[in-house]
Amino acid sequence: MRKKLLTVALALAGLSVQVQGQNPNSAKNLPTVKPSQVWLMPTDAKMEEWKSLNEQASNEDADLPQNMWERYEELSENPVLDELYSGKCSWYCGGEVQRVTASSHLKAQGKFNYLPKNAHDFDHETVWAEGVAGQGEGEWLEYEFAGNCPRVTGVKILPGHVKTKAAWEANSRPKLMKVYYLGKPICLLELQNARGMQVFDLEQFGPFGYHDANKPAWRLRFEIVEVYPGTKYQDTVISELEFDGIDVH
Numbered sequence: 505m506r507k508k509l510l511t512v513a514l515a516l517a518g519l520s521v522q523v524q525g526q527n528p529n530s531a532k533n534l535p536t537v538k539p540s541q542v543w544l545m546p547t548d549a550k551m552e553e554w555k556s557l558n559e560q561a562s563n564e565d566a567d568l569p570q571n572m573w574e575r576y577e578e579l580s581e582n583p584v585l586d587e588l589y590s591g592k593c594s595w596y597c598g599g600e601v602q603r604v605t606a607s608s609h610l611k612a613q614g615k616f617n618y619l620p621k622n623a624h625d626f627d628h629e630t631v632w633a634e635g636v637a638g639q640g641e642g643e644w645l646e647y648e649f650a651g652n653c654p655r656v657t658g659v660k661i662l663p664g665h666v667k668t669k670a671a672w673e674a675n676s677r678p679k680l681m682k683v684y685y686l687g688k689p690i691c692l693l694e695l696q697n698a699r700g701m702q703v704f705d706l707e708q709f710g711p712f713g714y715h716d717a718n719k720p721a722w723r724l725r726f727e728i729v730e731v732y733p734g735t736k737y738q739d740t741v742i743s744e745l746e747f748d749g750i751d752v753h
C-alpha cells in the first residue's frame with residue numbers, strides 16, 4: 505500500500521515538473537508586442553545643423569534671421585526631436601519616475617558614463633550600456649514609480665547608441681525585451697533594427713500603477729532577451745526608455 509502511494513506521489517511530482525516545464529513565465533509563452541510607430545532619427549548632418557540652430561535659438565540675445573528660424577522649425581518637426589526637446593505636453597506633465605536602476609552598467613570611459621539614469625534623461629546623446637561580458641542577454645533596466653504617480657500605458661524606446669549613425673552601428677541594441685510588472689513577466693517587446701524611437705502601446709496589459717497615494721511604490725523592468733549585434737562592440741545600449749500614460753491633464 506505504502507509503495508503504491510509512493511508511486512502515485514512520484515507520478516504527481518512528475519506531472520508537476522512537466523507543468524513547470526510549460527511555465528507561462530518562459531519567454532516563448534508571453535505575448536509579443538511590436539511597435540505601433542517608429543520615428544527615425546534625423547541624419548547626422550541634419551542633427552548637427554539642428555544642434556547649432558537650437559543653441560543659437562536658445563540664446564536670448566540671439567536674433568536669428570527669418571530664414572534660419574524657418575529652417576530650425578522645419579528640422580524640429582522630426583518626431584524624435586519633437587518628443588525630446590519641444591517641451592510639449594505629455595504624460596510627464598504629471599508623471600514622474602522616482603528611480604532608474606539596472607542589473608549592471610559599463611564602466612565610465614573618459615568623460616562618458618553609461619549609468620542607468622542616462623536612459624531616462626530626455627537626451628538622445630547619453631546612454632545606458634549593460635556592463636557584463638558578451639551581449640548582455642538577461643541584463644535589465646528597472647523604473648520605480650510612486651503609488652500616487654499617474655498610471656502608465658505605453659513605452660517609447662530609443663534602442664542603441666543613437667547619437668550618430670557610426671555609434672549606432674558599432675554598438676549592440678536590444679531586439680527582444682521582456683517586460684515585468686510587479687515582478688511578473690507580462691509581455692515581450694519586439695524592437696525593429698532601426699535607429700529611431702519605437703512606440704509600444706501596452707494598454708492591453710495595464711494600466712500599470714495606481715494613481716493612489718495610499719498605494720506603495722511599484723516597478724517596471726525591461727530585460728534584454730535578444731540583441732542585434734553591433735559591428736564593433738558587444739555592449740548593448742539604450743539611449744532612452746520613456747513612458748506614456750493616463751491620469752494627466
Ligand SMILES: [Ca+2]
Nearest residue numbers: 622627630743
Ligand atoms: Ca539618454
